[in-house]
Amino acid sequence: MTEVKGLEAYWRDSALLAGWWMGAWSGVSLHVVVARWLKRRAHHPLQVYAGIVLLFIPVVLIADPIQIRRGWFEFSGGYTIWTDVLLEQAVMWPPVLLYVWLQRRNRLKVPERDRIATS
Numbered sequence: 001m002t003e004v005k006g007l008e009a010y011w012r013d014s015a016l017l018a019g020w021w022m023g024a025w026s027g028v029s030l031h032v033v034v035a036r037w038l039k040r041r042a043h044h045p046l047q048v049y050a051g052i053v054l055l056f057i058p059v060v061l062i063a064d065p066i067q068i069r070r071g072w073f074e075f076s077g078g079y080t081i082w083t084d085v086l087l088e089q090a091v092m093w094p095p096v097l098l099y100v101w102l103q104r105r106n107r108l109k110v111p112e113r114d115r116i117a118t119s
Contacts, residue, residue: 053092061085
């Protein structure tokens with residue numbers, strides 16, 4: 001758990017130092033918070049998270065053209081709506097998968113004093 005909190009702090013501090021928009025990096029932490037919340041409340045938290053994240057695909061496919069027509073978004077240089085969909089998925093999955101991996105890895109670690117002698 002401490003490693004996940006440390007990773008969140010690292011991402012947040014990196015974003016601040018680089019001068020990036022804080023909202024996007026706060027979103028990374030939000031995904032981990034949602035995953036932790038689902039872990040306590042759902043029988044299959046990763047599958048529920050997958051369903052939530054995959055629902056963003058049609059949202060982006062509908063919302064991006066509307067925002068482009070309004071002049072709020074402007075895509076150029078080969079960046080397309082599908083690039084936006086893929087980028088959004090690429091941003092939403094790694095923090096949660098890292099969190100799940102760390103949880104499973106830490107669950108498998110057993111302190112030396114608690115190990116059962118095999119010889």
